[in-house]
Amino acid sequence: LGLWFLRHIERTRMLVFVVDGSSGTAAEDYRVLCDELQSYNPELLERPRVVALNKADIGRAELEADAPVVRVSALEGTGITELRSEIEKHIPKPAKPGPA
16 A cells, blocks of 8 residues: 555544445455555554445445445445445534533
């Protein structure tokens, strides 16, 4: 994945994997990504994550993962609302201001 990129994602609170659903190797692609993270810093795999299975408009790949999987099509914009909902589950809500 590249050391620069791996150092960069160490600062994130959550990971979103985008996997090509038309490749025919989506499950293997996801496994390779997880193996790379495991080799670099196993703590990264303890963070919340979501898998966006992209190209749902042309791919029929199925993917079982240890994280929520959302079928999306960046081209058609389908699945984006569901992906956003999954991501928002892991983002802390801002505190409501109290009375002044």
